[in-house]
Amino acid sequence: MNRKAFIRNSAIITSMYPLLNAMQACQVKKIGSSKKIIIFIQLLGGNDGLHTLIPLSNYRRLTELRPNIYLPENKILPLRGTSDTGLHPALGGIKDMYDNGLAGFIQGVGYEKPNFSHFRSSDIWLTGSEPSKVLYTGWMARYLETKFKNYPDGFPSHKQPDPPAIKIGDTGTFLFQGGVMDMSIVINPAIPFGSSGSEAEEEVSYSFGAEEVKTIREILLQTDRYAGRVKKALNAPFSSSKLYPKTGVNILADQLKVVSKLINGGLETSVYVVDLKGFDTHVEQVTASDKTKGIHADLLGKLSQAITCFWDDVVHMGREEDIAGMTFSEFGRRIVSTSGLGTDHGSSQPIIYFGGNINSQLIGKNPVIPDKVTVDDNLAMQHDFRSVYASILRQWFKAPDDVVKSVLQGDFHDLSIFNS
């Protein structure tokens, strides 16, 4: 056995990583790339579905079970083609999109044996796991790993010059946690891209270390293999929709504004996550004097406004056919309200989806509210959350069946979300 053969034969003697491939200089491609893009809007804290997509057919039951928070019937927004279901008055923008065939709703999405822990339940949603099983990677990362084989080795490449996924906001998301590493880059709209948002230099000015940190930071920036492309995309000329509120007013709108800039700038990233905090409304979900106001109304208002502004950008770019979005939360909320004008952790939830190439409809039925309801009772699930994921993979990304099954670790039927 010669030495080379020995090295090959002994799998122990392979180093952790081959040297990184030389970085490839890639030019931003022409505007108008036609790859499919999906934007997930994560509503952090658990969104109250009964207070979002209102089952008018059960309205009287709501007034009984949620006497301190139910919305006045005459304020609930009607939806095209139905008198059974309406929308929270703060969701005017979404209503318009639905009425124009640009949005849809999936009723009762969840999983069996609901878990009421924020952490565990969001992990279930983000990893796409069997509720009883712990997974360590995000379901979307598992899909992206099939598209970006051996990531990060060999990326960015000429064919795939852009990040597999982008998270907008403070921090990363479990959704993009791959087996080897986080597959996303994080862009925080509150910090100029590429800066650390750090005052470290000032804080440690007593040490020679501060200068060294600056040097390392500069090199790290050059090392960030996607920085050039992202920066270029962010700086491409684009006039954002006039509908956007001022920066800082609606944090979700600020995030989606960045997404549209990146798309306009030619980035071929196909998955984005943005998020909105504050849905954990145990108390003061509504104000006592006006139940159409309060924390939840504010949040839904921001959601509706942000999507409306973003969609205006999409139309302006002419990318309606390629772009879709979807909300989700770690769970819905309890049927019975709390005495503090709020709701406790619940189970299934409605999902809002939007896009120019979707089946604009109400998928599923209004949630069934049992005859006898205690404070512990929850809404039954109609659709397994992984059916939503399966639909995205198969209908939107045209993923082959075996890939879908392996990513979701099971066989889940499609829901008719997208036009195929």
Added chain:
Amino acid sequence: MAVISTYSLKPFNEKIKDEELLHLLRRCLFGVGHKDLTFYKGKTLSQCLTALLTPSPTPPPAREELSDGVDLNPAIKVGGTWVHEAFENEEVNYRRKLMFRMWWTGLILNRDFSLTEKMTLFWHNHFVTETDVVKDSRYSYFYAAMLREHALGNFKKLIREGTTCPAMLVYLGGNTNFKSAPNENYGRELMELFTLGKGYGVQYTEDDVKAAARVLTGWHDDKEKSTGVFDPAQHETADKHFSSFFGNTVIRGRTGPDGANEADDLMDMIFSKKETARYVCRNIYRWFVYAHVDDRIENEIIHPLADIYIRNNFEIIPVLRILLGSEHFFDPVFRGCIVKSSADFLLGSTMEIGVTVYLAPDKTYTNLVDCHEPWLQYHLTCEDLAMRIGDPPSVSGWPAYYQAPKYHQWWINSASLSMRKKITDGLSTHDGLIFNGYSISFDFLNYAKQFQNPENRDGFIQQVTDLLFAVPPSKSLLDHLRGLLVSGMETDYYWEKAWKKLVEHPDDKETEEVLNARLRMFFAKLLSLPEYHMM
């Protein structure tokens, strides 16, 4: 701009603060973990120094570690040592060289609270041989064992012994240094790199190099005994005359076996020069304090240290005790001012946080003591990060310690930073870095548990950053990262609740994983911050 405020070698406060203790330990150990802090906390500075300067016990020799291959020597079984046994062919030697390197890496990964491993590496960088040039695995093993034996000992003894150790005789051509045709290679490096250095008033001549070479004629390595041996027949017996820099010293030619003792005369002459002590002290300073030595440091720190070195006949402990216990060393200007070497980064992060090694299919180890194969993996990864322990890039050692003006910034470039990030990212995933039959991953939950009240999120983050960072990351950055621990929730309530649940149900896997998932994402980000590259 930061400035040095004290050049005093006077003893620093006996009662040292946590951040001062951490500064000391970061420079002296590879990484600082809970265990280290527990051991050292509450000790006075003198007690800390005494513990640091206590040599580690002599480790067992390098062994046959790889069960997948076979050493052809029937005397050698898995777990048995090969260092005294001949090897049959180059393949066996090649395997042994790997096992030698994993042995060394394993010693660092199993370091105790002593400065021994850090100083062993220092001498390796100072008094270089390269395993692949030396070629004989046993020679390299004995060379490393010698460095370790003298790591906190006597430099003059180390150089004397090392001058005629078989590894060095092969590495710098001492074994082809014959009376008829002297090989000057070792004589030159002995003066230029190992003892006197260059510049700073050092003025030995070319003829001095030649004379030194002639003093050492006749030495060669002995394959049978794995030692250096002296052959009087190859020794130049004429007197050797040195320049005025050495006070026109004449080393009298000796005949017969007595010729071997001329090496001692040569050491006496070289070590009589204060430049030798200064050169070593300067290198010690660069290793432990700061790369840039200006005139004032030279005069007020290096020279007095060299005098102490000379007075103590080249025992290193008194020098280290003064330097590492000085007001100058604890000047805040030096806190976090050194870029971590690859070993400090890779092995250090492992020692700090702790790793779990999973053996397929379900066997779990909680540490690296019992599982040897990862030692080799760590060795190879460190090599990928431009630090191949056992094989510095040249006789000068790693450029990080001599190449002005970059010095320690040599460790940092776009390739190495990407690689460092990939490694900490990989170790931060659940599956960890996966190898043949096992994987290695950071054990964040166990690490987190050892902080006080980890359920208090801000207190936890504060303690973590205090322990992990010599240069603290900015508050505003931490404000962004803290959200990772609570999945963007606006309250600490659910974080506290998860910890409480774990206390009540310590074996609840689901709760463990809920916490672990958040800790992994949080720490992956922390460990990729620029500040984490400083020590």
